[in-house]
Amino acid sequence: MKINYNVSALVANNALKTTDNKLTESLERLSSGLKIANAKDNPSGLAMSRRMNSQIKSLDTADDSNADGISIVETADGVLAEIQDMLQRMNELTIKACNDTNTDDDRAIIDEEIQQLKSEVQRVCDTTEFNGQKLLDGSFDLKGYATIREPGTGKYVTDPYITVSTYSDEIPAGMATITDFTCEFEEDPITGTRNIVPTIVDGQMTSPKGVLTDSKGNVYDNIAVDGDIIKFYNSRGQEVQIKVDETIPATTPITIGLELTATGAMAVQIGANEGQYLDIRIPTMSLSNIGIYNTNTKTIEDSRAAIEQIKNGLAYVSTARSRLGAYQNRLEHTNKSLDVTIENMTAAYSRIMDVDMAEEMTTYSTQTVLDQAGISMLAQANERPSEVLQLLQ
Incomplete structure (x- = not known):
């Protein structure tokens, strides 16, 4: 037996330390879970x-963003539904005004x-907002910029009377041109109505005139007029609309450059990673875009023309609502996918972090x-x- 070094105590002490450390770790797991x-x-x-926890928190935020996108779409769709109701009321009034039992005084009323x-439609289009951002004034529609080429220098300069109104999703981004463009514009000094006056000779429209070619070389040589909006379209239904508020004489045709950016839609982040977003395009709403800027029932002729104008306006708003409805359905499916x-x-x-x-x-x-x-x-x-003391006794 030895007294200088108590090896048995050292062994017991080391074992106790190990046990104590394990007990401390177990207590930490139990107390923290x-x-x-x-x-x-x-x-x-x-x-x-x-890394997984970071992704979960990012997905939670994306889920909230997705819900905000649904709220935006519902807000815009609710306003468009009200605009449709107003257009339907206007349609009823125009049909009533077309009846010859009414006098011009009745039509004026x-x-x-x-x-x-019309004023209320325009007010709603101008003032509808979500979180301080206007929804229907074109802020979230595809952007485009129009310039005209100066005859002497060949440079493209801005013309405030020629602007891009809207264009189809399928139109490729880049510089499009309208060559040999002419048109005749008139504005009624009393009513303020603005119109591009079409000229038809032998069943063919000779004014407005021009051919639009996009950045990929596709040609849009069909033209339609709606107030001061000129539409260039092809056989596939793809179109570019420009707003023109000036006369371009047939003797001096011009070339218009259209910079179509294919950007401007609202980007809603629907995922946890870069590039996982959904572009929500909210079409521009105004009296000109809807096609009722000049609508009135002051005469029997105006009343009959108003029926077609309002019909086209209802179709325009319905198309916009169907687009928003498709966005909402997609966002709702995305919301379910994120939740899963x-x-x-x-x-x-x-399973990795939580203790049993x-x-x-x-x-x-x-x-x-x-x-x-x-x-x-x-x-x-x-x-x-x-x-050992017992041995010494």
Whole structure:
């Protein structure tokens, strides 16, 4: 027996330290509920879980963004539904004004309501907002810029009386040109109505005139006129609309450059990574775009023309609403997809990070018994050197 070095106590002490460390770790897991409380517990698992947790939080934010997109679409669609109701009321009034039992004075009274409805349509288009951003004034429609080529220098300069109104999604981005363009414009000084006056000779429209060629070389040689809006379109229904408020004489045709950016739609972030967004295009709404800027029922001729104008206006608004409805359906499916992804990723994250409380309690109980036993054994080991005194008696 030796008294200088109590090896038995050292062995018992080391075993007790190990047990105590394991007991401390078990207490930490039980109190925090985490399987990986520190990086040393599972370095690779911690790195994986942190990356996964970042993605889960990003998806939560994208889910909120997606919900905001649905709210925006619902706001715009609700306003367009009200515009449709006003157009339908105007349609009823124009049909009533077409009846020859009405006098021009009667039509003037009917026209007062129509003008009030037009003013309300324009007001709604100008003032509808979501989070301080206007929705229907073209802020989230595809952007385009018009310039004209100067005859002397060949440079393209801005003309405030010629602007891009709208164009189809399928039109390629880039510089489009309208060559040999002419038109005749008139504005009524009393009513303020603005019109491009078409000229038809032998069944063929000779004014306005021009051919539009897009950046890919596609030609749009069909022309239609609606107020001061000139539409260039092809056989596939693709069109570019420009607004012209000046006369371009047939003796001096011009070339118009159209920079079609194919950008401007509202980008709604629907995913956790870069580039995962949905462009929501909200068509421009105004009296000119709807096609009712000049609508009135002051005469029987005006009343008959108004029926077709309002019919086209209803079709324009219906097309815009169908587009918004498609966006909303897509966003709702995206919302469900995000919810399922978040649910499954959270379950995977929980398997890595969360402790099994039942299993950990078993470990804790084992380490508690070992700790108590270790303390008892260390106490007995410390008593062993004193037994040497019995040999000296």
